Amino acid sequence: MFDAAIAAAQPALCVPPALPATPKGRLIVIGAGKASAEMARAVERNWNGPLTGLVVTRYGYAVPCERIEIVEAAHPVPDAAGLQAARRILDRVQGLSADDTVLCLISGGGSSLLPLPLEGITLEDKQQVNHALLQSGASISEMNCVRRHLSAIKGGRLAAACHPAKVVTLLISDVPGDDPRDIASGPTVADASTCEDALAIIQRYGIDLPQRVLDVLHSGRGESIKPGDARLAGNEVHIIATPxxxxxxxxxxxxxxxxxxxxxxxxxxxxxxxxxxxxxxxxxxxxxxxxxxxxxxxxxxxxxxxxxxxxxxxxxxxxxxxxxxxxxxxxxxxxxxxxxxxxxxxxxxxxxxxxxxxxxxxxxxxxxxxxxxxxxxxxxxxxxxxxxxxxxxxxxxxxxxxxxxxxxxxxxx
Incomplete structure (x- = not known):
């Protein structure tokens, strides 16, 4: 039964039916998560036109791809490789046009694999935050709310960076309730939660964080991309595998x-x-x-x-x-x-x-x-x-x- 559960969520099975239509311009593939490399391979094997891309996965989870670059980084506590991958992914989506499509492949683990902090926060701060959250007993939804408000790429920011290109996100859900905001902390989806929500979670569990991290939340600089943001209009989000x-x-x-x-x-x-x-x-x-x-x-x-x-x-x-x-x-x-x-x-x-x-x-x-x-x-x-x-x-x-x-x-x- 365990084998069958795993087999039902294999990217080779669930990615091909969800691929987007061929764009007028370019197809750029990006992604993060433990399944992202295998998702990328499924895209390559089932996409007839040209494409380029970059995805980041957990150490040991890479698979051979020809046109999509696969990089590995640490999970569950992020490292410098993940930080560099997040920066490179943001670079990949700069200067796109409305004729281009960004295919974003997201699965569980992406929160740690895309640890790009907001200005004023260091990678070491993010590592400390992740470690404290993992030890606290907070739910995955609560942990990801905090992460979204400390990130330069999560909470819809990646999708905003792709504008004016269309973003099609394929999600393999690893979270209770399958909320797209919580899968890898929602890099391509709008987020209605606030910095105040994140602060409430930190207080609720007595989590001790560096003052500069708290300053980002208290100042509101960590606000995520909200529903109704014009930069996300017309984007698509598809959950292709669930618990x-x-x-x-x-x-x-x-x-x-x-x-x-x-x-x-x-x-x-x-x-x-x-x-x-x-x-x-x-x-x-x-x-x-x-x-x-x-x-x-x-x-x-x-x-x-x-x-x-x-x-x-x-x-x-x-x-x-x-x-x-x-x-x-x-x-x-x-x-x-x-x-x-x-x-x-x-x-x-x-x-x-x-x-x-x-x-x-x-x-x-x-x-x-x-x-x-x-x-x-x-x-x-x-x-x-x-x-x-x-x-x-x-x-x-x-x-x-x-x-x-x-x-x-x-x-x-």
Missing amino acids: QMALEAAARVAQAHGITAHILGDSIEGEARDVGKVMAGIALQTARHGQPFSTPCVLLSGGETTVTVRGSGRGGRNVEFLLSCAIALRGEVGIYGLAGDTDGVDGQEEIAGACIAPDTLARAWAAGLRPADHLDNNNGHGFFQALGDSVVTGPTLTNVNDFRALLIAPERN
């Missing part, structure tokens, strides 16, 4: 094997450990009482949980969800689970996620591992790797957020 599409693909696999699939939501948020407890409770009620679902069945969900970091472990949110879920299940017979990030990277580890079974806790205790201690230390990856239960996919070349599946198949007496 819901991936969950539906997984559901079809289950149903093909005689297992009823229930999609509980494609945009579930909250603390990963809390979501894990809730999902375990639903699974236990289903297994023991046939409520709210009859068995056998699989409970599918997506979205993006958060982790408020309190320990010194290796993260990330999917394995934190799964470890909390396993502890709450207490070895219940007939319940199995998998949770992973569809981009192949959960947190900052090159590990997609992990899986659990009724014997997970027993094997952990036999190995001298204390599950609750690992959860308290935010060390889900350390825990599951020690058990040999990590799920490693390598770069998937797409990103439609988290995937969670709980299979409930009680053993018959």
Whole structure:
């Protein structure tokens, strides 16, 4: 099912039907995100006319392209390579005409891969902001609101820079609710949020930021491009792959094997450990009482949980969800689970996620591992790797957020 979810969001499948009409002038391809390189390759293979371009992707996610330049940069904390790529992308769209079309390929991860700060803010400041946001427990929507108001390229600014050329944006969504503003912090879409909103988020989570960063927000210099801006008129935005599409693909696999699939939501948020407890409770009620679902069945969900970091472990949110879920299940017979990030990277580890079974806790205790201690230390990856239960996919070349599946198949007496 996890494989099917990833396959459903492959750019080779979803990019070609969304390509724009041939422009009178030039086609310039730009983009950013973990899927951007594979999206660029799909464009090259399905575009008959001339084109040029530049996209930036995460280290290890580049693929060979002939006419579109692929560069790599750091994620989730930005680096100088991303800064240089963002500058070069802005340079590429200077001096265009109304006859030209800019095809912008955006996917999850683009926020960190386009770290061009507003004047008065340094790359080091942006790195500090990103690190603080990742540690804070803020939702992805809240994090991206702050990022939009500190960026010289996000929050519609990239589209404004392309004017008067037409901008066609293809989005692979990795955010709950599929709001284009939140996918890579919306470089080509108008944004109604304000600097005051960003400041409220910073205050809400007690995030400590450099004074010069706060000055940009207090002064209003960080305001994004607002709805109704004439420079964005006539542009197109198309969401070509979503978490819901991936969950539906997984559901079809289950149903093909005689297992009823229930999609509980494609945009579930909250603390990963809390979501894990809730999902375990639903699974236990289903297994023991046939409520709210009859068995056998699989409970599918997506979205993006958060982790408020309190320990010194290796993260990330999917394995934190799964470890909390396993502890709450207490070895219940007939319940199995998998949770992973569809981009192949959960947190900052090159590990997609992990899986659990009724014997997970027993094997952990036999190995001298204390599950609750690992959860308290935010060390889900350390825990599951020690058990040999990590799920490693390598770069998937797409990103439609988290995937969670709980299979409930009680053993018959």
